[in-house]
Structures are given as C-alpha cells and as structure tokens.
Amino acid sequence: MTPQERVRLVDLVAGRVPKKRLKHMLRVETLAVRLARFWGVSEEKASVASLLHDIARDEPESFLLELVKDTNDPLVREMAETFAPVVLHAPVGALIARRDFGVGDPEILQAIALHTTGAPQMDRLAMIVFLADYCEPGRHFAGVEEVRSLLFSSLETAMLRALEQMLVYLRQNSRPIDRHTLDATAAFARLAAEDSQRLHQG
Ligand SMILES: [Fe+2]
Numbered sequence: 001m002t003p004q005e006r007v008r009l010v011d012l013v014a015g016r017v018p019k020k021r022l023k024h025m026l027r028v029e030t031l032a033v034r035l036a037r038f039w040g041v042s043e044e045k046a047s048v049a050s051l052l053h054d055i056a057r058d059e060p061e062s063f064l065l066e067l068v069k070d071t072n073d074p075l076v077r078e079m080a081e082t083f084a085p086v087v088l089h090a091p092v093g094a095l096i097a098r099r100d101f102g103v104g105d106p107e108i109l110q111a112i113a114l115h116t117t118g119a120p121q122m123d124r125l126a127m128i129v130f131l132a133d134y135c136e137p138g139r140h141f142a143g144v145e146e147v148r149s150l151l152f153s154s155l156e157t158a159m160l161r162a163l164e165q166m167l168v169y170l171r172q173n174s175r176p177i178d179r180h181t182l183d184a185t186a187a188f189a190r191l192a193a194e195d196s197q198r199l200h201q202g
C-alpha cells in the first residue's frame, strides 16, 4: 500500500463512520503498526486491518443481522448464533472489508473478525489488532497499563491478561459473554502454563 493508497483508504473510511470512530481507528493503527514492526508482522496488514476493524461498529443491529443472514461465511454464521449481538460488528466488519473495500487477505479478514472476542487460535496479526484496540491511548480503565506493559514482551501473556480483565468486566456488569472469549481465555491460559513449565524444566 503506497502512502497515497492509505490516504485514499482513510478517506473512504471517513465517509462511512463517525469522526470519533475514525480517530479511534487511527490510534489503533498507530499502535498496531508499531507492534507489527516490533514483532515482525506485515505493517501494511496491521494498517489495513486497523483502519477497517470498526467499519461496522456504528451500524444498527438490524443491519448487522441482515448482512449475517445473507452470508455463507462460516465464522460469521457461527458468531451469529452466539448470544452477544454486539460482537457481530467484528465479523460483519470483515464481510464489509471484503465486499466494499476489496480486502482479500485472509489474515486481515480474520484479524478484523476476531478483534472483539478473541479466539483460541489467533496469529500474530490478529493478536496485534486485538491488543492495539484494547490498549490504544484513548483507553483509560483499570488494568489497561498492565496489558500495555506486556505488549513488547509477550503478545500471548498480554492477550491472557486482556481476556481475563474482559471476563471480569463482563461478569461484574452482567453482560453476555461470547463463547469465543471463554475459549480464547482457556487457550491462552493453557499456553501460559505450558510456557512456565518449559521455563522450569529449562
Ligand atoms: Fe470493535
């Protein structure tokens, strides 16, 4: 993506989302690109995924459900059957990225689709977009500093802490919990346990 192509993408996105959302996506992009550079991930993919991740965030639930009804995408269909409709903006965002913005890269689409809930198997790009969304400088909540402090030492540990914090928040506020978040938390906890075992054996 040339700088001109990026400006064009930002302009297109700006025409579809409120200003506040665009500013959030630009902050996510800045952090995600830094993380991508550090962790050896494509900065271009991090940029495109970040600039599109919330493209469906401000659409009404009826619009999201309508789009979901018409798709064969297995991830979207599966997510539609879960009980937390607010998470739908993520997989629907991936649909829109493909349909309206011509994004064909499966890693980018996956990163957009998983940015709200997480999932057991996430590649580095998906973790980076999830964590940049969680930690961008506009976020101010208890615990965010802890996750920020892990971003450049272990993406997996940062994911685990973010997911655990998220579950506590959802439970305390009696919000529905998407199954992907529970599965992701269990998977990253397993990974952390294996890691510490390996360290002790080494
Ligand atoms: Fe989002």
Ligand SMILES: [Fe+2]
Binding pocket: 024, 028, 053, 054, 133
């Ligand atoms: Fe976001």
